[in-house]
Amino acid sequence: MLLGMTSLRERKRERTRRKIIDAAADLFERHGYEGTTIADIADAAEIGTRTFFSYFASKEELLFPESSARVAAAVAAIEARGPEDRPTDLLLRALQEVNEANTEMAGSMARLRMRLIQSVPAVRGRALQEQLDAQLEIARHLQAAFPDELDAVQAAAMVGAFIGAVTGALHVLLAEPDALADPRRLQRRMREATKKALRPFLEE
Numbered sequence: 001m002l003l004g005m006t007s008l009r010e011r012k013r014e015r016t017r018r019k020i021i022d023a024a025a026d027l028f029e030r031h032g033y034e035g036t037t038i039a040d041i042a043d044a045a046e047i048g049t050r051t052f053f054s055y056f057a058s059k060e061e062l063l064f065p066e067s068s069a070r071v072a073a074a075v076a077a078i079e080a081r082g083p084e085d086r087p088t089d090l091l092l093r094a095l096q097e098v099n100e101a102n103t104e105m106a107g108s109m110a111r112l113r114m115r116l117i118q119s120v121p122a123v124r125g126r127a128l129q130e131q132l133d134a135q136l137e138i139a140r141h142l143q144a145a146f147p148d149e150l151d152a153v154q155a156a157a158m159v160g161a162f163i164g165a166v167t168g169a170l171h172v173l174l175a176e177p178d179a180l181a182d183p184r185r186l187q188r189r190m191r192e193a194t195k196k197a198l199r200p201f202l203e204e
Contacts, residue, residue, distance in 0.1 A: 016051070017055050019046075019047075020041060020047070021109070023041050024062050025109055027040055028112060029112065033120050038053075038059060063112075064113070064126065064127070065109070067134065073097050073101075074090075075141050077097065078141045087146055087150060087158060087201070088201045090142070091142075092194070095194060099187040099191065105170065105187065106170075106173075106180075106187050108180060111179060113127075114174050134163060135156065136156075138159045138163075139156045139159040140152075161197060162194065162197075164197075165198065168193075169194060170190055173186050
């Protein structure tokens, strides 16, 4: 019974979290990022501002709802490595698994996020912080998993190339007029571009 109650509580929390994100995305599209307040978002999501802050610390944070999940996927792939796996195999596998789980990286929120990164300094700063935090965390785990093959500098370079490739590909892909018509195709093109960018590491 307790497990069921916990699960129900978690599902309710996830629904509220998603409601906040969707409300914010709609308001950002209609009124602009600067023209939308946290109070506006809370009102649209039918919650109080105190409830908003129990989910997100700021407007910037809610634009990156899956960042921690993507880092967790990369760390999980590293920890579940097999004896024949190479470092780049694990990074690409994590990307594949994230894409199979959902299309967030290729959806309307991703396009909105990319547009705001280019036009709103606060969002750009948050994006850079998220990217740096992810790079450092993943690189730390990767280097620990392959201590005889990678030092800390090499692991950081490899993960930096990986995250940079994903980000660079998405910036271009999401700017295409029909970007959201087929999220799975967009994901496939992004993975192909990322794999090509990592080819020097794959060929070592």
